[in-house]
Amino acid sequence: MALRFVSKSLARGHRRFAPTAKSMSTVVGYGDFPGGQKVPYVNKLTVVDPKEKDVIPAYRVLDQQGKIVEGGSLPEGLNEELVVDLYKNMVRLNQMDNVFYDAQRQGRISFYMTAFGEEGTLFGSAAGIKPRDMVFAQYREAGVLMWRGFTLDQFADQLFSNEDDLGKGRQMPVHYGSRELNYQTVSSPLATQLPQAAGAAYGFKLAKEDRISICYFGEGAASEGDFHAALNFAATRDCPVLFFARNNGYAISTPVKDQFRGDGIASRGAGYGIPVIRVDGNDIFAVYEVTKKARELIMTEGRPVLIETMSYRQGHHSTSDDSTRYREVSEIKFWKDTNCPLTRLKLFMLEKGWWSEERDVSLKDTERTNVLQSLAKAEAKGIPHISTMFNDVYKEKPRHIQEQEQEMLEHLAKYPDHYSSTGH
Amino acid sequence: MFAKTTKLQRLATAGRARRAFSAAPLVTERMNMFTALNDAMRVAMETDPTAAIFGEDVAFGGVFRCTVDLKEKFGEDRVFNSPLCEQGIAGFAIGYASVGRTAIAEIQFADYIFPAFDQIVNEAAKFRYRSGNQWDCGKLTFRAPYGAVGHGAHYHSQSPEAYFAHTPGLKVVIPRNPAQAKGLLLASIRDPNPVVFFEPKALYRASVGEVPVGDFEVPLGQADIVRAGTDVTLVGWGAQMRVLEETADMAEEAGVSCEVIDLQTILPWDVDTIEQSVRKTGRLIVSHEAPKTGGFAAEIASTIQERCFLSLEAPIQRICGYDTPFPLAHEKFYLPDALKNFEAIKKVVNY
Numbered sequence: 001m002a003l004r005f006v007s008k009s010l011a012r013g014h015r016r017f018a019p020t021a022k023s024m025s026t027v028v029g030y031g032d033f034p035g036g037q038k039v040p041y042v043n044k045l046t047v048v049d050p051k052e053k054d055v056i057p058a059y060r061v062l063d064q065q066g067k068i069v070e071g072g073s074l075p076e077g078l079n080e081e082l083v084v085d086l087y088k089n090m091v092r093l094n095q096m097d098n099v100f101y102d103a104q105r106q107g108r109i110s111f112y113m114t115a116f117g118e119e120g121t122l123f124g125s126a127a128g129i130k131p132r133d134m135v136f137a138q139y140r141e142a143g144v145l146m147w148r149g150f151t152l153d154q155f156a157d158q159l160f161s162n163e164d165d166l167g168k169g170r171q172m173p174v175h176y177g178s179r180e181l182n183y184q185t186v187s188s189p190l191a192t193q194l195p196q197a198a199g200a201a202y203g204f205k206l207a208k209e210d211r212i213s214i215c216y217f218g219e220g221a222a223s224e225g226d227f228h229a230a231l232n233f234a235a236t237r238d239c240p241v242l243f244f245a246r247n248n249g250y251a252i253s254t255p256v257k258d259q260f261r262g263d264g265i266a267s268r269g270a271g272y273g274i275p276v277i278r279v280d281g282n283d284i285f286a287v288y289e290v291t292k293k294a295r296e297l298i299m300t301e302g303r304p305v306l307i308e309t310m311s312y313r314q315g316h317h318s319t320s321d322d323s324t325r326y327r328e329v330s331e332i333k334f335w336k337d338t339n340c341p342l343t344r345l346k347l348f349m350l351e352k353g354w355w356s357e358e359r360d361v362s363l364k365d366t367e368r369t370n371v372l373q374s375l376a377k378a379e380a381k382g383i384p385h386i387s388t389m390f391n392d393v394y395k396e397k398p399r400h401i402q403e404q405e406q407e408m409l410e411h412l413a414k415y416p417d418h419y420s421s422t423g424h
Numbered sequence: 425m426f427a428k429t430t431k432l433q434r435l436a437t438a439g440r441a442r443r444a445f446s447a448a449p450l451v452t453e454r455m456n457m458f459t460a461l462n463d464a465m466r467v468a469m470e471t472d473p474t475a476a477i478f479g480e481d482v483a484f485g486g487v488f489r490c491t492v493d494l495k496e497k498f499g500e501d502r503v504f505n506s507p508l509c510e511q512g513i514a515g516f517a518i519g520y521a522s523v524g525r526t527a528i529a530e531i532q533f534a535d536y537i538f539p540a541f542d543q544i545v546n547e548a549a550k551f552r553y554r555s556g557n558q559w560d561c562g563k564l565t566f567r568a569p570y571g572a573v574g575h576g577a578h579y580h581s582q583s584p585e586a587y588f589a590h591t592p593g594l595k596v597v598i599p600r601n602p603a604q605a606k607g608l609l610l611a612s613i614r615d616p617n618p619v620v621f622f623e624p625k626a627l628y629r630a631s632v633g634e635v636p637v638g639d640f641e642v643p644l645g646q647a648d649i650v651r652a653g654t655d656v657t658l659v660g661w662g663a664q665m666r667v668l669e670e671t672a673d674m675a676e677e678a679g680v681s682c683e684v685i686d687l688q689t690i691l692p693w694d695v696d697t698i699e700q701s702v703r704k705t706g707r708l709i710v711s712h713e714a715p716k717t718g719g720f721a722a723e724i725a726s727t728i729q730e731r732c733f734l735s736l737e738a739p740i741q742r743i744c745g746y747d748t749p750f751p752l753a754h755e756k757f758y759l760p761d762a763l764k765n766f767e768a769i770k771k772v773v774n775y
């Protein structure tokens with residue numbers, strides 16, 4: 001319902017600078033070029049300037065005071081149980097981020113990235129898709145994996161690259177992956193997962209599976225060539241893929257004014273023939289609803305959809321970054337205080353009587369304790385056996401790699417005290 | 425030269441033939457290289473319903489005719505044109521393979537594989553390792569025409585195999601004739617690792633030979649001794665094998681016996697076969713079209729020097745392209761032709 005309203009108002013779009021020459025131009029025929037659809041000829045020179053287009057609106061259900069907006073309603077599919085569950089997960093992710101951020105500061109893990117401010121985006125979308133849908137993530141999407149059941153122990157094992165890490169201790173912290181949970185392993189090169197998500201989705205389509213790919217990426221990553229490749233491939237092959245842009249205002253220190261000049265990421269969809277939805281990323285209800293709607297569109301229309309969530313990166317880019325060097329502390333405070341996805345949901349739940357301040361305090365305590373326990377367990381485990389370093393380069397182990405492994409083991413036998421297997 | 429059937433039987437049995445060839449003479453058909461490759465893809469598509477072929481202009485048969493009739497046979501969903509974007513082709517192929525399906529992706533010229541370099545090197549090659557073997561894109565093959573063609577200049581002549589040979593996780597394969605092309609391509613498509621398969625485009629039409637019909641593979645990772653000899657070992661791959669055979673003929677007339685070896689798989693390469701040969705001959709010449717500095721001949725030379733130091737009678741020679749971009753008007757002068765290789769033979773024999 002509400003969504004339909006958004007697209008209608010878009011279509012009617014009131015122009016801020018209606019150019020007079022344009023309004024007087026008349027269609028004087030049509031050209032049937034192979035390079036376009038039927039193209040109308042006009043008798044006035046027309047410059048199409050995106051600056052004259054309306055800004056694509058963001059869909060919202062819950063306002064900053066935690067009240068349902070005028071004309072809105074709690075999205076279908078959400079009830080007290082699910083909403084409380086979503087909130088609990090947001091708190092859990094928050095506590096995990098707090099604890100591991102500090103653990104990195106203390107030198108106990110080598111690196112960490114928080115998702116502060118983007119919890120609504122992550123859990124809203126995670127709840128809006130199906131467990132079999134294949135997730136292709138960038139790195140700031142631990143919440144999606146958490147919603148699917150990745151445990152605090154599993155997160156901690158990866159962060160400590162210990163012997164129980166599913167990735168066998170080979171990648172930097174926060175590069176999570178789980179085959180069991182249909183979450184493809186994260187890699188550092190930005191945007192590479194976008195065309196991959198389209199390819200996987202094409203596979204699901206040929207296999208006639210009720211399954212989509214959902215591909216997360218930041219607005220910075222969207223400047224990579226692979227973004228262009230992915231949207232164009234997905235559109236031309238009609239792939240069941242949901243491109244999910246997290247526009248949080250910054251790519252490390254780079255503000256969006258240095259990243260692009262168009263209307264964000266959403267405006268690009270049209271150029272590829274891809275339907276788009278922009279949403280208030282700090283409103284978990286809206287994110288949930290648009291994700292569900294997008295999935296439905298993808299399956300019924302057999303084509304990709306692009307969602308852009310508008311939010312704010314409250315934390316530093318990573319533990320290697322001090323964001324106050326390129327943005328005002330007051331700006332960060334403003335977003336935290338006035339537009340935090342957790343606060344908004346909590347106010348809503350309090351008002352509904354689904355939550356209380358006491359439960360809130362005790363939940364935070366419990367989750368913090370849980371995370372600390374997982375951290376302690378993970379920290380106590382050793383790193384994977386040294387020879388596993390040579391496995392999985394190929395499915396089989398070629399002879400030259402076997403020889404190199406042997407060489408290393410002989411070297412270690414000669415200098416047993418020289419190489420410590422602790423620390424990072 | 426071996427008799428026709430003997431040679432092909434050797435090839436087929438070495439290739440873990442999917443068919444029992446028994447004592448019956450091998451059924452072969454005369455094909456050129458592009459029809460042999462087409463035949464390999466037809467077999468791959470027939471035996472694996474998840475297999476799909478895509479790339480620029482493959483639907484109408486490909487600019488080199490390698491995919492002719494495949495769309496008609498297997499449908500538009502499985503044989504289709506991609507948008508003109510190599511990084512997209514590579515990324516799309518990786519994703520398709522990551523969900524357990526077979527991707528046969530074409531890059532129109534090896535010279536244009538570089539936009540896909542990141543996807544191939546950072547993604548495809550590391551996919552299994554970085555996920556702790558939770559995910560892989562092993563059912564993926566990139567095909568690309570490579571090498572000199574007479575008039576290809578900078579961007580229709582390159583031999584980029586050494587760039588990829590420096591990447592753990594990839595296999596790099598190059599065939600020398602139609603039968604090898606078919607068997608090696610089928611093995612590459614079915615190998616559980618991502619493979620970069622370079623096709624010598626100069627030979628698409630020029631190389632004609634008997635090719636086993638039906639389903640057969642030539643194993644990866646094994647070099648092929650094309651001609652046995654005792655005095656000098658000549659190693660090459662792809663189109664350069666024709667040059668090396670010509671060189672060996674010239675040497676024979678001069679009374680020098682050459683052992684000619686086709687490496688076939690550049691990564692991981694068959695050290696054993698080369699090592700055994702050099703222990704016997706004591707002399708090694710490695711020849712490729714690609715520029716000398718950082719070319720794959722350097723890897724072979726240094727490894728063989730490590731392993732065969734006491735058997736070597738002369739310094740290992742690398743007869744390669746010069747360290748310039750591939751030129752147009754001067755192609756003839758640029759290429760490591762038979763005469764340049766023959767000079768190297770004289771040098772190592774007289775050392």
Ligand SMILES: Cc1ncc(C[n+]2csc(CCOP(=O)(O)OP(=O)(O)O)c2C)c(N)n1
Pocket residue numbers: 140188189190217218219220221222246248250251252313317
């Ligand atoms: C190809 C590539 N270039 C540069 C980097 C370094 N890098 C890591 S994260 C990042 C910024 C990404 O910003 P954005 O996509 O907006 O995501 P956010 O961090 O805001 O969630 C950069 C430049 C990289 N990982 N990969």
